[in-house]
Amino acid sequence: MNALRFDGQVCMVQVPRPQPAVGEALIRVQLVGLCQTDVEITRGYKNFQGILGHEFVGQVVAAPDAAWIGQRVVGEINIGCGRCPRCQRGQAKHCQHRTVLGIYGRDGALAEYLTLPLANLHQVPASVPDEVAVFTEPLAAALEILAQVPVGPDYRVLIVGDGKLGLLSALVLRLTGCELHLLGRHPEKLALVADLGVMTHQADRQAELDNSAQFGTYPPDFDLVVEASGSPSGWHTAVAAVRPQGTIVAKSTYQQALEFNPTMLVVPEVTVIGSRCGPFAPALRLLAKGLIDPRPLISKVFPLAQAPAALAYAQQPGVLKVLVEVSVHAN
Amino acid sequence: MNALRFDGQVCMVQVPRPQPAVGEALIRVQLVGLCQTDVEITRGYKNFQGILGHEFVGQVVAAPDAAWIGQRVVGEINIGCGRCPRCQRGQAKHCQHRTVLGIYGRDGALAEYLTLPLANLHQVPASVPDEVAVFTEPLAAALEILAQVPVGPDYRVLIVGDGKLGLLSALVLRLTGCELHLLGRHPEKLALVADLGVMTHQADRQAELDNSAQFGTYPPDFDLVVEASGSPSGWHTAVAAVRPQGTIVAKSTYQQALEFNPTMLVVPEVTVIGSRCGPFAPALRLLAKGLIDPRPLISKVFPLAQAPAALAYAQQPGVLKVLVEVSVHAN
Numbered sequence: 232m233n234a235l236r237f238d239g240q241v242c243m244v245q246v247p248r249p250q251p252a253v254g255e256a257l258i259r260v261q262l263v264g265l266c267q268t269d270v271e272i273t274r275g276y277k278n279f280q281g282i283l284g285h286e287f288v289g290q291v292v293a294a295p296d297a298a299w300i301g302q303r304v305v306g307e308i309n310i311g312c313g314r315c316p317r318c319q320r321g322q323a324k325h326c327q328h329r330t331v332l333g334i335y336g337r338d339g340a341l342a343e344y345l346t347l348p349l350a351n352l353h354q355v356p357a358s359v360p361d362e363v364a365v366f367t368e369p370l371a372a373a374l375e376i377l378a379q380v381p382v383g384p385d386y387r388v389l390i391v392g393d394g395k396l397g398l399l400s401a402l403v404l405r406l407t408g409c410e411l412h413l414l415g416r417h418p419e420k421l422a423l424v425a426d427l428g429v430m431t432h433q434a435d436r437q438a439e440l441d442n443s444a445q446f447g448t449y450p451p452d453f454d455l456v457v458e459a460s461g462s463p464s465g466w467h468t469a470v471a472a473v474r475p476q477g478t479i480v481a482k483s484t485y486q487q488a489l490e491f492n493p494t495m496l497v498v499p500e501v502t503v504i505g506s507r508c509g510p511f512a513p514a515l516r517l518l519a520k521g522l523i524d525p526r527p528l529i530s531k532v533f534p535l536a537q538a539p540a541a542l543a544y545a546q547q548p549g550v551l552k553v554l555v556e557v558s559v560h561a562n
Numbered sequence: 563m564n565a566l567r568f569d570g571q572v573c574m575v576q577v578p579r580p581q582p583a584v585g586e587a588l589i590r591v592q593l594v595g596l597c598q599t600d601v602e603i604t605r606g607y608k609n610f611q612g613i614l615g616h617e618f619v620g621q622v623v624a625a626p627d628a629a630w631i632g633q634r635v636v637g638e639i640n641i642g643c644g645r646c647p648r649c650q651r652g653q654a655k656h657c658q659h660r661t662v663l664g665i666y667g668r669d670g671a672l673a674e675y676l677t678l679p680l681a682n683l684h685q686v687p688a689s690v691p692d693e694v695a696v697f698t699e700p701l702a703a704a705l706e707i708l709a710q711v712p713v714g715p716d717y718r719v720l721i722v723g724d725g726k727l728g729l730l731s732a733l734v735l736r737l738t739g740c741e742l743h744l745l746g747r748h749p750e751k752l753a754l755v756a757d758l759g760v761m762t763h764q765a766d767r768q769a770e771l772d773n774s775a776q777f778g779t780y781p782p783d784f785d786l787v788v789e790a791s792g793s794p795s796g797w798h799t800a801v802a803a804v805r806p807q808g809t810i811v812a813k814s815t816y817q818q819a820l821e822f823n824p825t826m827l828v829v830p831e832v833t834v835i836g837s838r839c840g841p842f843a844p845a846l847r848l849l850a851k852g853l854i855d856p857r858p859l860i861s862k863v864f865p866l867a868q869a870p871a872a873l874a875y876a877q878q879p880g881v882l883k884v885l886v887e888v889s890v891h892a893n
Contacts, residue, residue, distance in 0.1 A: 316783070317783075322807060325805075325806030325807065327781070452647070474648075475653060475656030476656065482828065483828065484825040484829065485824060485825055489821075490819045490820075490821060491820065491822050491824075492818065493812050493815075493820070493834075493836075496836035497812050497836040497837065498838060500710075502836070503824075503827060503833065503834040503835075504834075505827035505828040505829070505832045505833070506828065506831060507831055
């Protein structure tokens with residue numbers, strides 16, 4: 232089969248179709264979303280070598296349980312060992328021996344076929360088209376915010392960063408009815424949610440973001456700040472913007488350490504919650520009900536044969552979600 | 563009256579007896595505890611100039627409500643403006659315009675008399691002697707851990723640091739029945755709680771503390787880590803020792819920034835909670851019931867006239883709580 236492999240450099244390769252292990256399904260991939268993590272891997276993140284890609288929708292073509300065959304599915308990306316204390320606590324995504332689809336120890340979705348345990352699969356409702364379903368994984372990551380913090384309708388919330396994760400977080404958080412602010416550098420990205428009742432704030436340089444005057448109060452005193460900028464300046468902005476006893480949800484990973492004095496958290500008794508992958512089932516429910524429509528975030532769709540070009544395009548300034556079409560649903 | 567003042571240097575001074583403002587009581591000070599913050603102030607912390615000291619027990623000698631006169635009291639140290647949104651949310655300790663007894667904008671307790679609003683005072687039960695009651699403020703700070711994290715009896719908890727705050731935290735946390743570990747550098751301090759069922763671990767250098775082997779499991783995977791070491795290495799130890807989706811309660815303030823990558827919190831979805839002053843009423847209840855006896859932490863008692871020597875003594879290695887006796891209770 233054809234696949235996009237990374238082994239120090241990115242290239243299309245011909246490899247054998249994967250063989251499902253015990254408990255696993257074989258899935259014919261239909262559509263794949265590119266993520267910043269895919270880009271980071273090509274820069275050395277996790278020292279991963281293999282087939283890239285972890286956001287996908289596809290069709291089960293072989294499975295130990297026949298009821299799954301023919302189902303259109305999305306899949307959770309962490310595969311725990313199933314035996315360690317963390318797995319037994321239901322924390323497979325934190326298993327020390329886990330593999331992660333297209334990220335760590337397991338080939339990914341930028342190929343004609345992939346394998347995943349049945350336990351990782353979620354059936355996609357027929358009403359949800361592929362180009363919506365492919366957002367399930369990143370939308371789940373945004374929903375993890377609400378799984379961790381019970382955001383009330385009276386909350387003042389700031390999202391720092393107008394990339395894909397920041398925008399999906401805005402689509403999720405606006406459903407709570409909270410007073411929602413989004414701070415970012417790109418007017419065209421901010422415009423995508425400005426019509427949805429999100430108060431957008433443009434900052435030319437994130438260093439200026441802690442100028443709290445732009446939020447209309449001094450100090451800004453947000454109950455919740457979501458750091459989704461991917462930039463260390465976003466971390467400092469979040470610390471400056473949160474109220475005493477408020478919460479920062481940290482979604483961003485940074486390539487390098489930053490200078491920080493935890494005293495900035497201790498004195499105002501701020502809570503920081505690290506946040507990563509999230510729950511698929513509610514993501515699919517919100518997509519199926521049309522409460523979230525991620526399609527305005529799609530920048531361009533490439534065929535699998537042009538996946539290297541897609542990955543290059545995804546790194547252009549201003550580009551949001553890039554999709555790679557692998558096959559068309561057979562049903 | 564006699565007082566210990568800091569105005570660039572520490573010295574005993576004669577100053578007028580303070581005049582209580584509207585709503586305030588005049589309190590004759592009986593016993594004062596010295597705190598690391600007092601030491602930090604003499605090194606420039608908060609640029610405070612005035613009478614030092616904020617841990618005290620005393621007797622009300624004048625008050626707008628006669629029922630308070632003659633009462634033996636302890637007092638909360640933050641005085642909010644009472645009008646701002648933070649005060650109206652009950653967050654006086656985070657009021658931007660607050661004063662703090664002996665720390666910021668208000669003379670402290672190392673004097674024959676002090677003033678505080680009646681709203682800050684708590685009556686001390688007759689069964690609690692002065693040398694126990696004087697621990698109310700730091701014990702409340704330790705109780706803030708439980709006010710922030712509902713520690714269950716099945717938790718594995720690590721306290722990093724065997725100073726006063728670490729030891730008081732151990733006295734508080736052992737009451738939950740949790741599996742409690744204390745990590746510190748000083749065998750004589752660890753010994754103070756080893757008999758109380760706390761599992762103590764000595765580390766010659768805190769840099770070695772993330773050698774998880776000493777906790778008997780790999781990885782250490784503590785549900786809760788309390789960082790009370792006051793040292794940046796304690797921060798890194800806490801991050802290494804907490805389990806995925808676990809909690810770090812950060813009690814330490816540091817003089818300088820440290821190098822840290824928040825990715826270390828994001829990937830394992832760790833929560834960090836900044837923690838400072840805590841609730842007085844439960845502290846007094848635990849002291850009154852004898853469930854916590856802080857007296858083994860007392861290193862030495864000095865009279866007020868020797869307060870400068872007391873402050874110097876408090877900075878000697880191995881010294882825990884130093885008390886300053888100002889007057890004896892009249893009743």
